[in-house]
Amino acid sequence: MAPNLNSVKTFFVFLGKSVFALLEVLVFAIIPRPQKNVAGEIVLITGSGSGLGRLLALKFARLGSVLVLWDVSQEGNEETCKMAQEAGATGVYAYTCDCSRKEEVYRVADQVKKEVGDVSILINNAGIVTGKKFLDCPDELMEKSFDVNFKAHLWTYKAFLPAMIANDHGHLVCISSSAGLIGVNGLADYCASKFAAFGFAESVFMETFAKKQNGIKTTIVCPFFINTGMFDGCTTGCPSLLPILEPEYAVRKIVDAILQEKSYLYMPRFIYFIVFLKSFLPLKLGMLLAEYMGVFNAMDGFCGHKKKD
Numbered sequence: 001m002a003p004n005l006n007s008v009k010t011f012f013v014f015l016g017k018s019v020f021a022l023l024e025v026l027v028f029a030i031i032p033r034p035q036k037n038v039a040g041e042i043v044l045i046t047g048s049g050s051g052l053g054r055l056l057a058l059k060f061a062r063l064g065s066v067l068v069l070w071d072v073s074q075e076g077n078e079e080t081c082k083m084a085q086e087a088g089a090t091g092v093y094a095y096t097c098d099c100s101r102k103e104e105v106y107r108v109a110d111q112v113k114k115e116v117g118d119v120s121i122l123i124n125n126a127g128i129v130t131g132k133k134f135l136d137c138p139d140e141l142m143e144k145s146f147d148v149n150f151k152a153h154l155w156t157y158k159a160f161l162p163a164m165i166a167n168d169h170g171h172l173v174c175i176s177s178s179a180g181l182i183g184v185n186g187l188a189d190y191c192a193s194k195f196a197a198f199g200f201a202e203s204v205f206m207e208t209f210a211k212k213q214n215g216i217k218t219t220i221v222c223p224f225f226i227n228t229g230m231f232d233g234c235t236t237g238c239p240s241l242l243p244i245l246e247p248e249y250a251v252r253k254i255v256d257a258i259l260q261e262k263s264y265l266y267m268p269r270f271i272y273f274i275v276f277l278k279s280f281l282p283l284k285l286g287m288l289l290a291e292y293m294g295v296f297n298a299m300d301g302f303c304g305h306k307k308k309d
Helices: 002-030 051-062 074-086 102-115 139-167 188-210 247-259 270-278 283-292
Strands: 042-046 066-071 091-096 121-124 170-175 216-223 264-267
Touching (some): 042 051, 042 139, 051 066, 051 074, 051 121, 051 247, 066 074, 074 091, 091 102, 102 139, 139 170, 139 188, 139 216, 170 188, 170 247, 188 216, 216 247, 264 270, 270 283
Parallel strands (some): 121 170, 170 216, 216 264
């Protein structure tokens, strides 16, 4: 009899929590979520020397955060550092770091802990794209994609998560991609690395949730192409539903998601619908939809970042 009573009790506790969770979602669908204060927080951004990383740095600078900037390009990173100082950052520390190298990540991470302190917001933003068909892509480029887009996340988490857990305070931000949710023609290695980054971030989130480490937050970001130069030449067959995103818009949405402690952010919102359709739509119908929206040809004109003369 007792086991049955326990089962009934467990069910009603689950039911009560589910109702509360649904009410919370409904309330915040009408009323904007409160935003946390990140003034004084130590924010580490990888890939901060240009593009999205630079804009994220400037946004957090205006919010009064202490910035730790990592990039493989010393010149670009120092330029971001100067811009962040002018934007009013509480403190800015720039480090040259190749995130694809595990030993270098650990070495620079130790330097950050000594010189700045415990990182409380970690934004894994660094990324590369080869833009080549799978059989045309050299092995070393595919390995580099995994090293930067995924494996770097393993090393940065290993370096900074323990202090977050000890302090019961931290925020892990994974900049994945819509290509980490759905396979894309011409992006086999990139998709694989972004799927891996998404799965890893979600799994660590599950770990912290299961351990009731409530002070550790996770935000996973999956945007469509962003007009930063990384995907120059790429197109969209349906700009009204799948527009190429402007960097300023993307950064504003990402920072809002972090401040509101949202777990997932897909951009544009149509990506949520695509993921929903993928879960039940017959394969042939899904392929017809992808063809209609120009997904198969999105990478045809890819040229990527233009090299400086």
